[in-house]
Amino acid sequence: MSADETTFPEGFTFGVATSAYQVEGGIENDWAEWERAGKLKEPHARCGRAVDHWNRYEEDYGLALEAGASAFRISLEWARIEPERGRYDGAALEAYRERLLRMKARGLRPVVTLHHFTHPTWFHRETPWHSPASVEAFRAYARVCAPLLKGLDALLITLNEPMVVLLGGYLQGLIPPGISDGPKTMLAMENMVRAHVAAREELQAVLGKVELGISQNMLCFAPDRWWHPLDQAIVRLGAQAYNHAFHEALSSGKLRVTMPGLASTNVDIPQAKGSCEFIGVNYYSRAHLRFIPRHPFIEFKFRDRVGRGLTDIGWEDYPEGFGQILREVKRYGLPVWVTENGIDDRNGQRRPHYIHSHLAEVLKARAEGVDVRGYLYWSLLDNFEWLEGWGPRFGLYHVDFETMERRATPACEYLRTVAQGGRLVPPATPAPQPSAAR
Structure with a gap:
């Protein structure tokens, strides 16, 4: 390997990622309602106190530093900040500001x-994403959050994995708000693009220049039957819709999605053109797609075609797909941040090798001219993993969910x-x- 493929440039950022609901605890939002309705894979699972990061944030900052991190990704919990529409919780705002200042210090x-992913309990009833009212609701939320970010030189992400929200919540009905409606999916997608633009305007008004983008979950797609023309066709359509529709809308101002038999849209949003300063990539795996002659026409599978073994959550370990995705996003001409990458590894022994193989792809992509600026591992801590509940363990630090003790896995020393x-x-x-292999 050349020096370019073994050495990170000066200023390259290594960091860790978390999200509020998964680690903080004590949050009442749409996901808490979803859990009480018994809609997780384990119907009795509850996030509850999560892993108590709300009270242990100083300890967790120290753990991030011990693992070699120089950046820490969090989310602000909209339900804490605006528990009732139009009523903002000053104590929650002050608490987030203090946490961000301590992080920076x-x-x-x-x-x-x-x-x-999460919303206040009022959101889906009063201003759902398929309603234009969602744009102004998100604008107002961003306006209130903007002062929290003064003087921090923060990297800002408006929306995390919007396609997961849309496909899971609006097309499949598996996550809040639990809708299965193609036209509403497309309306919601359009409004999420507009909400990103609105939030950017509010943040710029307070902060001036911002370094802002979205984090898009991006899968490497492959035809389940390499020789089958319909499998090949749905791979092309799926990759465009799932991986690139949002990035292209925020780059060109043109939102184009085609999902035959499910949903489509073709709308111009001129204000969205050039509305990101970076491309955020969340990457975990490759998926194989197969055409089936009945609704929903696509079968989605994780296969172990190269013999590395599926991860403990059942996803393919396929770093080559990560390199492919990084090369694909070069088309946007913007810096790239890997805002999530990680593995469910319940005994902790595979994680160093997963990180090594994926960082190797980062360096290869950089050698090919992809301006990757940073890599944030998901996640600092084992946490509540949405529909999967408490089973998966993505953390650099193993968490005892009874005592909340954090214990370093071998990946901590490796990343450091x-x-x-x-x-x-x-x-x-x-x-x-x-x-x-399967």
Whole structure:
């Protein structure tokens, strides 16, 4: 490997990522209502106190530093800040401001997300995403949040994984708000683009110049039957809709989505053109798509086609797809931040190798001219994993969910070694042997 493929440039950022609902605890929002309705894979699972980050944030900042991080991604919890429409909680705002100031003082650059899946309990009833009222609701929320960010030099993310919200919540009905409606999905998508623009305007009004984007979950897609023309066609359409529709709308001002038999839209939003300063990539896996001759026409599978073994959540370990995605987003001509990348590894032995293989792809992409500025590992801590509840463990730190004790996994030392040395080195121990390929 060349020096470009083993050495990170000066100023490259290594960091960690979290989200409010998954770690803070004590939040009443639409997901808390969803849990009480028994709609998780484990019907009795509850987030509850999560992993008590709300009270242990100083300890957790220290853990991030010990793992070599110089950036820390959080989200602001809209339901804490605006528990009733138009009523803002001053104590919650002060608490977030204090946490951000302490983060900065500890030497961690704040990476702040305004919307990470969750909504106040009033949102879906009063200003749902498929209603134009959602845009002004999000604008008002951003306006209130803007003063929290003064003087922090924060990297700002308006929306986390909007396509996951739309497909899961509006097309499949698996997550809040639990709708299965193609036209409403497209209306919601358009309004989320407009909400991003509105939030950007409010943040700029208070902060001046901002470094702002979205975090988009991006999958590497492959035809389940490599030879089948319909599998190939849905891979092309799926990659465009899922991976690129939002990024392209915020780059060109043109929102174009085609999901035959499900939903489509073609709308111009001129204000969205050039409304990001960076491209945020969340990457975890590759998915194989197969055409089926009945609704919803697509079968979605994780396969272990290269024999590394599926991760504990059942996803393919496929770093090559990460490199492919990074090369694809070069088209936007913007800096790239890896805002999430991680593995559910319940004994902690695979994680160093997963990080190593994915960082290798970052360096390869940089050598090909992709301006990747930073890598944020998901997640600092084991946490509440949405529909999966408490089973998955993505954390650099293992958390005892009874005592809340944090314990370093082998990946902490590995990430620290790479971050402090600025150079990619192999993990100290050999990779565990995978189970039989599926």
